[in-house]
Amino acid sequence: MSADKIQVKVTRIVDVAPKIKEFTLVGVNRTLPEFSPGSHVMVEMQGQEKTYRNAYSLLNDALDSSEYRIAVRLQDESRGGSVYMHQSVKEGDVLSVTPPMNLFAPLWHAKKHLIFAGGVGITPFMSYIPEFLRQGVNCELHYMFRGLQTGAYQEVLQQELKTTLFIYDADKEQRCDIKEVLKCQPLGTHVYICGPEKLVEGVEQAAIELGIPLSVIHSEAFAAPKPGTPFKVEIKSTGQVVQVGEQDTMLEALETAGLAIPNLCRAGVCGQCSCAVEQGDLDHRDNYLSDSEKSLGAMVMPCVSRANSERIILDI
Amino acid sequence: MRVAPKPVQSFRDDFTYSNSDEAIERFPFPFVEDEYRYSVNIESHTPKGGTDSIYEHFIDIDEHYLSEMAERAIVLEENPRRCLSMGHMALAGWDFLERMMVSLSTDYPQYFSLRRDKDQWHWENTLLDIQQDFVFGDESTLPMSPLDYMGRQVQGDFALLDQRDNDLFMDAGMITCPADWSLAFDAGMSFSEWHGPVPMAHSAGIFDRALKYLTAIPIGSPARRLNWTLTVNARMDTSPEKYPDWGHERTTVTAENVAQKVYLRVELQIMDRMPRSNALLFVIRTYLISLEDIATNPEWAKRMHRAMKTLPQPLIDYKGLTRYHHLVVDYLAQFDR
Amino acid sequence: MQSEAPSAVTSRPVYAPIIIDSCSDNDVFICENLMSEQMQSLYLKSKCPAKTALCITSDDTDIAVDGVAEKPIKFQKISDFLGSLPSLVKPMTLRSRVYLEGSEPFMWRLYGMFLAQGMVAEQINMQSPVSNKRSLFCTHCFSVTDDVTTTVAPCSGCGRLLHVSDHFSKRHAAYFCYQVNAEDPNDVPQVQELT
Structure with missing residues (x-):
């Protein structure tokens, strides 16, 4: 059931961190489908030698699907997709995307949402937070990054979350004590992680050591395919x-x-x-x-x- | 839709329900093999069969529209708990209303129309003589919840399944014509829990595979499957709630009346991802046809005979056919010689 | 002899032996009536910094138990307990655990109460039910009939004779039941003890 592709035009490209560019996409002669917080689209890029297909979370408030915004980090070990997005895609270009798909939806009955984001892993949560604020549900974000590379959207997050935003810039030697954060979370808290595998494993390990049931720990399971023997x-x-x-x-x-x-x-x-x-x-x-x-x-x-x-x- | 809605017929008491020749011709006959086999049989819900096919549109509106809406009103009047929605399913209710209003007004513009100006919506249903101005997302501008409001205007039963932890939960729905299951009882259950009583399929791994498929259904790519059972008399509401009213009808089947009294009950089940809430909409669109009307198509009668003859005993019991299954097989045998 | 095989109906709960979680920061033990020896030994095994034992019993029996230093807190009714629930769960966290003992409907009713407070299933541990008593959900009048030990049992709401199935709802803490003789009023099967 490969879903029908949607032609989109890149209307704006902005740098949101040293290694992250944000792309704004609008439908070509059509409206874009509605989406739910945590959704992603697969972007198809027609490169010189091959077609790249990468999944990117939708950043905007799900209430407004008149455009889609995605953020792309230039990957050091890129298989080509992020390099293509950073170097070849220009404003006015047309790309094709799949309809939104959600494999990382928040749990709507949670009493509190506790988020750990690492680097560009902030992206799926950008669509969570406006909805949490509308619903008046408690939300706490621990955001870890290397300020010389990533760390996008700090200002807007600061405005949205105020005292429940915690920032850790590894390039300034700031570290998050994950175990300490998890230790006293009230009943009804659900925990979300998106970031490098090390972060996901770190939170899961801390949860196991503390006796926190893994059913309240949710992670964006995406991992870029890794190379291997031909x-x-x-x-x-x-x-x-x-x-x-x-x-x-x-x-x-x-x-x-x-x-x-x-x-x-x-x-x-x-x-x-x-x-x-x-x-x-x-x-x-x-x-x-x-x-x-x-x-x-x-x-x-x-x-x-x-x-x-x-x-x-x-x-x- | 060439089959225009007929005046109201009844699915209870005097059972005036009947199928026109056109309705018989387009009936979704479910048996594709000569032997009964339990399978998931899911396919993409895309149009097939051309104009007038029940698969022409997302939702099939047919000649029984007014009758089914009248029947639904009776059921809900008697027991409002046949429609329910948990607190976290409010957004899914609006998803449902939007999906139905948009598809009906697009597919049947002669009966339904929708005007949208941002969140100011105007809906017209000429079949039921309904006109409604409301604010999308604001329940206070509708006479009832969006699921309840729109569910009363579309043929079929509806369940809205919350998706979490790679599972689906029966957290909202309007179920007025079920094949013997209770929304009030199954509310809140996981996929495997609400299928708890189904024999044979759990160990075959069918539910595990089906669940993986369903949780991966993306926006804009609905899927469908057919399910079937038999019902005595053209009764839509064969719910456990009303079993004391209809259970005795199972003892009234005789060799003389089996062709008129026993109906093949086919559910066209449609699974569709709701874009705003990520819930999965489960539509159960029920079609009834008497054995007598099936026999107008000798191929159908022959094939159904073979399917009925090879139906395993646990399924005969589970589907509640024990008392009259043999009469059905005997009647259909004449078409398979 | 009764078959030991679990019910074929997958919604019927299965109870695994309880193991005390050594990481917990707050353990609550709740018993219907008296605390069994098994539950006392679990209570003693818990090295949790905060632990509470509660008994919910309608009679006047003294609930003091040997070996458990503090006398368990006593409630006469589940509804009395419900009133004190918010203060009980306030200090609890994702690390806390609840241990339940009693009849099946008793445990699942409490389960529902803790779920409403935000707990997840893995935090709630249940002993095997102490009796074969079931609560019945009548699908015709939606009444719940408690303390039933036989199939074919009258509904306390509408009086119909009910067949008791193994299809279980955690939300209702009860089994799916329907009129046993709806098809033929004279066809009432023999009453059987539930397992």
């Missing part, structure tokens, strides 16, 4: 063989070879791109399949997962 994919139905390069994902390689695989998140979360595996040793990297499904090896999520063997056969 391998070959054989398509059972046609005998076609597709080469997956070190920097490509299996999904990208299949798409480049002309195979349309339904997909939504391209981050191992939604399960849409699931492919049946005929044969091959798999390196499962997704959050969709259960452990038993992974050990069975009958399915694979080509958006993030790879092969351990030189060749695998997909039954597609």
Whole structure:
């Protein structure tokens, strides 16, 4: 069920941190779909050699979907998407995006929202906070970044949250004692994390040590696909063989070879791109399949997962 | 819609409900194989079958519109708790109203119209003679909650499922024509809890797979599936709430009246992501057809005979067919020789 | 012999043995009537800086128990307890735990009260129910009938004879029940003890 793509025009590009640019997108000859706080869109960029597809959270208040705003951090180990957005995309350009998808919605019955954001991980929360303020629900944000690279939107957050905003700039040696923050949170608090894997693991570890149930800890599970050893994919139905390069994902390689695989998140979360595996040793990297499904090896999520063997056969 | 709404017929007491030839022709016959098999059978809810097909539009409005709305009004008058919404589902209620008003006014402009000026909305339903000015998002400008208000103007039952922790929760709905389940009882349950009584499917992993699929449904890509059971008489409200009123009808089926008395009850279930709240809308659009009317299509009758004959006993019991299942099989056998 | 297999209906609760969570900052033990030996031993195992034992009992029995230094706090009715709940949960955090003992409807009623205060399921631990007593939710009149131990039991609201199913609602703390002889008034199955 690959959703229909939406053509959008870039109307404004601004620097919001040394390594983060914000892009404002409006629909080309159409209105944009409504969205809920925590949603993201997949942006498709037509590069010289390949098509990049990256997921970006929508930053604006969900009450106003007349435009979408996204923020892109220039990644040091970029596979190309963020470099393309930073260097090639200009105001007036047309991009295509998927309809909004939400894999990180807040829990509406929470009595308090406690947020940990790291660097560009602030983005999904930009749409949470206006809605929390409207509903009058208590919200506390701990925002960690390196001021020389990231740290966008401090001013607007300060205006919105006032005394419940806590800022930690690692470039100024400011650190957040996560355990101390978690220690005395009242009943009904839900905890949200978005940022580097280390931050997510740090909060989860502190929660475990404190005896906080993991069901109140929510994290944006997105991880950029990581490179790996090249391998070959054989398509059972046609005998076609597709080469997956070190920097490509299996999904990208299949798409480049002309195979349309339904997909939504391209981050191992939604399960849409699931492919049946005929044969091959798999390196499962997704959050969709259960452990038993992974050990069975009958399915694979080509958006993030790879092969351990030189060749695998997909039954597609 | 070429099948225009007919004057009100009844789904109770004297049961004047009937299907026109056109309604029979477009009936969503659910058996696609010669053997009964339990499956999730979900597909994308995109138009198919062309003009007049029940799949032509997002919501199918047919000749029974006025009858079903009149029936729904009776049920809600008798028991307002057949519609409920928990506090955190308010936004989802507005999502529902918007989805219905927009799709009905687009698909059936001869019956419904919607004018929007920012949050000032004007709605007209000429079939029910309703005109309403209201402020979108402000419940005080509607005579009742948005779910209650709009649910009374659309054919089908509706559940709004809150999505959290990779699960779905039955936190709001208007259920006046269910196939024997109670919204009041199931309220607040998780996906696996409200399917608790369904036999066989849990161990087959069907619900785990279905849940993963449903939680991933994106905005603008609704999905659908068909479900079915049998009902004695053309009774819409086969709820547990009213079981004391209709349970005895199961004993009234005989070899002589089975063709007129037993109805195939098909639910067109539509699952659609609500954009503002991220809730999942579950539409259960029910169609009823007598065995006699099915027999006007010999292919259907033959196929249904085979499906009925191979239906496993736990499902016969679960669907409440135990008392008259054999009569249905015997009747349909004549079409499968 | 009764089958030990859990109910085929997946909404029926399953109770795992309780393990005291050593990280908790506030443990509350609540018992219907007297505190069992098992619950006393759990109470003693808890090294939590703040712990409270409560008994909710309608009779005049002395609830003092050996081994538990402080005498448990006594309430006559669940409704009395409900009044003191806000002050009880005020100092509680995401780290706190509740331990419940009693009949199934008793425990799930308290579960609902703590959930409304913001607790999550993992913070609430339940012993296996001390009796086979169930509360019945009559789907016809929506009344709840307490203390039922048989299937085929009359509804306290509408008087209909009810079949007691294994389909359980945490929210209602009760089982789904419907008229047993609605199809044929003369067809009333034999009364059976619930498990």
